[in-house]
Amino acid sequence: METKKSSPPELPSLLPHGWKKEVALALGIHPNxxxxxxxxxxxxxxxxxxxxxxxxxxxxxE
Numbered sequence: 001m002e003t004k005k006s007s008p009p010e011l012p013s014l015l016p017h018g019w020k021k022e023v024a025l026a027l028g029i030h031p032n033x034x035x036x037x038x039x040x041x042x043x044x045x046x047x048x049x050x051x052x053x054x055x056x057x058x059x060x061x062e
Contacts (some may be wrong), residue, residue, distance in 0.1 A: 009054045010054075012053070015053070020035060023049055023052050023056065026052055027049065029045070033045065
């Protein structure tokens with residue numbers, strides 16, 4: 001069986017000012033960790049940050 005590697009969801013195109021701090025507080029991590037993970041674009045923390053941002057600020061679909 002082939003293992004499919006799923007790509008992380010994309011960040012919403014429009015994010016409010018201070019979104020990194022809000023996501024950091026939601027995850028219980030330091031805001032600098034968010035900035036560094038976004039720069040590296042890899043790792044488990046990066047995936048958690050992206051998922052949290054999409055859940056919090058993503059488009060509402062009905």
